[in-house]
Amino acid sequence: MTGSIVLYDGVCGLCNRLNQFLLKRDRYDKLRFASLQSEFAGNVLRRHRLDPLDLDTVYVVVNHGNSDERVLARSDAIIHVVRLLGGFWQAAVLGTVIPKVLRDALYKVVATNRYRVFGKSDSCILPEPRHRGKFIEI
Numbered sequence: 550m551t552g553s554i555v556l557y558d559g560v561c562g563l564c565n566r567l568n569q570f571l572l573k574r575d576r577y578d579k580l581r582f583a584s585l586q587s588e589f590a591g592n593v594l595r596r597h598r599l600d601p602l603d604l605d606t607v608y609v610v611v612n613h614g615n616s617d618e619r620v621l622a623r624s625d626a627i628i629h630v631v632r633l634l635g636g637f638w639q640a641a642v643l644g645t646v647i648p649k650v651l652r653d654a655l656y657k658v659v660a661t662n663r664y665r666v667f668g669k670s671d672s673c674i675l676p677e678p679r680h681r682g683k684f685i686e687i
Contacts, residue, residue: 552579554685555630556593556608559584562667563659564607571630572680579633582676583685593620605660623660624652 555571557564571580583589585608591601593610597620609626612618621629624644631641644652676684 552581553630553633554581554583554593554610554613555626556583556585556590556610558604558607559586560670561604561663562669563663565670566667567607568676571634572676572683574634574638575683577633577635578683580630581683581685587686589686605657623656624649627656 555568557568559565568582585594585601585604590608593613594601594608599608599620599622606622607626609621609629610618611621611629628641628644632639675681
């Protein structure tokens with residue numbers, strides 16, 4: 550599988566908005582998606598000794614299935630996927646100038662309040678038919 554896989558909370562309004570943002574701008578077809586509630590995400594996270602029940606974190610799987618597979622979390626994950634969009638989005642690398650501890654603290658504030666501010670669905674939202682091939686385990 551090429552590209553990176555975004556593991557997101559499938560019932561989170563903010564997470565689903567992020568996915569829509571990424572889908573609209575992924576001109577080079579570098580991104581795939583799987584909900585954190587999926588068996589696929591659970592298997593990947595357990596393999597990396599991460600908690601599959603931690604729905605407060607967005608993860609990105611880089612080089613899935615290869616010997617150099619790795620999982621990025623929180624602000625590192627966001628910076629990685631935005632950079633993959635190409636063009637001026639590559640300027641997201643400037644976010645790394647901010648110390649990781651501060652980036653992740655801000656991320657935690659947003660993650661803690663995301664349901665209250667952006668809402669929560671009763672179940673994972675299905676993507677539009679034209680994007681279904683980009684989602685794992687729908």
